[in-house]
Amino acid sequence: MMSNLNLWLIPSLPLAGAAINGFFGKKSSRRAVTTVGLVFPGAAFAWALVVALRFSSLDLPYQEYVAHWIRSGNFSADFALYLDQLSLVMLLVVTGVGFLIHIYSVGYMWEDPSYFRFFAYLNLFMFFMLTLILANNYLLMFIGWEGVGLASYLLIGFWFTKDSAASAGKKAFIVNRIGDFGFLIGLFLLIQHFGSLNFTQVFAQVQPMTAETGSAGLLTAIGILLMVGACGKSAQIPLYVWLPDAMEGPTPVSALIHAATMVTAGVYMVSRSHMIFDRAPMALMVVAVIGTLTALFAATIGIAQTDIKKVLAYSTVSQLGYMFMACGVGAFSAGIFHLMTHAFFKGLLFLAAGSVIHAVGGEQDMRKMGGLRSYIPWTFLTMGIATLAIAGIPPFAGFWSKDEILWQAYSSEHGSWVFWLIGVITAFLTSFYMFRLLFMTFFGDYRGSQVDAHGQAHATHGHEHGHGEPHESPMVMLVPLMILAVLSTVGGLVGIGNRFENFLAPVFGSGQVAEAAGEAASHVTELLLMGVSVTVAILGFLLAYVLYISKPYLPQKIADALNGFYTAVLNKYYVDEIYAKLFVKPLVDGSTSILWQGIDRKVIDDTVNNAADAARHVSDEVRHMQSGNLRSYAGWIAAGSAVVIAYMIWMGVR
């Protein structure tokens, strides 16, 4: 069927919004900025819905050529778009959740003096993210990939007058560069061996190749390099360090970019490249191990954080680890499923956290909150739902996807009980730290000292309006919360009976086969494992309840008992410090003493300066030849001619 979907509209609309707000926003009223900032991503969402409605009548994968870009010899990369089940899911998540967060931002950022700039950046981010998702070749995807990095940098450092925000932006950018380096090398390998970056062309060539069992080969190398890129963008060990710091950005940014969409780009990219990973078991193993370790590692850090957004940040890292674990055991659709539900509930958690922060006037320390459920009931309700969802309590969204991942980790041919066990432990920790967050924030007595906290808060968060008691956020912020809460509640139901997996099966192919094998392993095991994961979720809830509600003196005691370990966890295992010692300091020292003082100063600068000095000294001497005395000039000419004549005579004689 040759229908034209005009897919190009979807990324272009937010770009237009970004351009209008970016160029004219400063002079326009807030109302105009809001209109532009909402209408364009809203229109993109609407168009994505239209695409979704017409989806069933499409010839998949649908490809759309937009413009000529790079053609060199046999290599070509065009501005061309690609739509299949996988990109459709991503498309709806990004435009849908993105649009909700745009609405929320109207309320959250209303008081900010750079209101227009915020919306310009946010729309710019949407443009790049949609480019990333819809690209039909790796190069265009890479443009989107870098572009979201840029938007992320701009938005983390949105309050750039604050030093910590500016350096957090830089950190995110630089750490991502390391990952992108791997990604790029992977792309070069693809070009070298397949002569193309086009998805269809590359995968058509990869398809007939057999799996590289035993020894590692080309596909393994490409897979691992792509995973390095994904580690950077999706904040996996060892490159996760930028994400917690990225919380310096405004909360809607944390929700949109650093929870719901951009950080899942790595998962998307790995899933998109499943053809390569399927044939490289070693690379899959690397993905699974990195994902599993990250999930556990970040979860343990999460339990000791006191900053509400930091808890959520580590939780995001941990959940992304889950997604990679799913991809690593070959259950790509489970990973994408979790990506989707995670976008709902983690987006909601961040927005609700933003609402909490808004309510208490910019305070982010949970020790200074408490008892907020009577002040901000709607926020409490929605955040409660999100917490149930992420903890994996049925029937909320997180349960279905997380359970699918754990089941696949156990039963898939690439899986093992080790992944499953670590996954379950992580699920327990997740449940614990999320309920801890909920209890510390919403239960007990209010511990904030408003007056002081607000003076501080105004300076840092730009909430100019005066705060009395904690107060509920305006409707413009609550409505997105409620919609996301509904999605977090029912969003997982699409996974019942493997419907989600079957939907993605044309992309990932192997889904059916794996499921058939899984079916043989008996339903009993599956139900048993499901029971275990629900049990640990409830255990996490109970532990949090005991520690933070019924016996609030216990956490301190436990912390004292586990002194060394607790301090390590509290300080995030000193990873930042270790990186600073291991990489940053040698780099800075090396750059200072060798590259700057040594090579730049001593070699390059000195060469240039000495050459100039030498020229000056020589000419200082030689200029005396030009005495103004005619006869001395004549003498020089005569002497010169004599030499020339003598030379010619000598030549003649010889």
Place this chain on the structure above:
Amino acid sequence: MVPLSYYLVLSGFLFACGVAGFLIKRNIITIFMSIELMLNGVNLSFVAFAAHWHVLAGQVFVFFVMVVAAAEAAVGLAIIIAVFRTRETLNVDQVNLLKL
């Protein structure tokens, strides 16, 4: 028939006189005359060779040299008059302002 070498010796002698005068003399008019002397020394060798080899080009060249010398004399003398008016000297050692 006077042999070619005689002309060339004379030509060389004239040229050497010109060079010597150019280097030794301080009076700008004399230097100017030395230049003419060198030119004519060269002219003589041109004509001598032209006659010897029966090639007209050498003789034509002499005309060119004479035309250029005449033009040069016109410009040169004008400059000399201008210099004399401002500096009131013809001694080249005292006309040495153009230097670093």
